[in-house]
Amino acid sequence: MADTPLPIYQVDAFTNHLFAGNPAAVVPLDRWLPDTTLQQIAMENNQSETAFFVKTEDGDADYHIRWFTPTVEVPLCGHATLASACVLFNQLGVTGNEIRLQSKSGILTARRDGDAIVLNFPAQPLVEDIMPDNIARALSPEHAIACFKVASRDTDYVLVYDNAATVRDMVPDMSVLTTLAERGVIVTAPSDSDDCDMVSRYFLPALGINEDPVTGYMHCVVAPYWAAQTGKTNVIGYQASARGGFIDCTIDGDRVHLKGHAVLYLKGEIFLPN
Structure with missing residues (x-):
């Protein structure tokens, strides 16, 4: 266990003003703590994700990053990576324009773009599937036109709907999804407005998060799909949660560039027993 306080930051990601976007906790470390301690910190923070990173001597990366929900470690998280890059660039004095991050999903990068940050993430291909009965009971199946699973982690379902209003107004039965x-479960539909190309939401109560507010990983799923449907390489996604947020997505082969802003909300210290 750590014998000195750990710094902690909370950042609102994929927004340019406070109290919007998706909040993430960020905990820089000098060395890795036991996984049980990392999970306990994430549970105590009670944010959808807490990011931890350690400087690495690996020639391919500058830092090693990991992400934890209140209940489990996840292999990829966009908003907590954006929050971590915000902390590294704006609080910890990183002077370069790009940070390379080693992760369970390979090497990721975060690059300055004016006052925004662009993440370079792996695209998440889809495979067709049949909608399970329990998901149909929890959601609004009458307007769904397709069902997929995410190929890289076949535990995420993706339902495509025929109109954005169905996605925005959906009230899932969380007792079933839990x-x-x-x-x-990701739900997505073509946009009905000029400010974006697709409208999506992401429900994952089985991981202790009823609805994720604005999700970078999810846009690595839906952006390539809607880019293929529209014939565009650049698409704008809106995540229609209560907090809401836009993500600018550029498809580059098997990578997705996610552009967004982040705003520091708080910084403090974590005190662990010796």
């Missing part, structure tokens, strides 16, 4: 063995 019982799913699957990790989460």
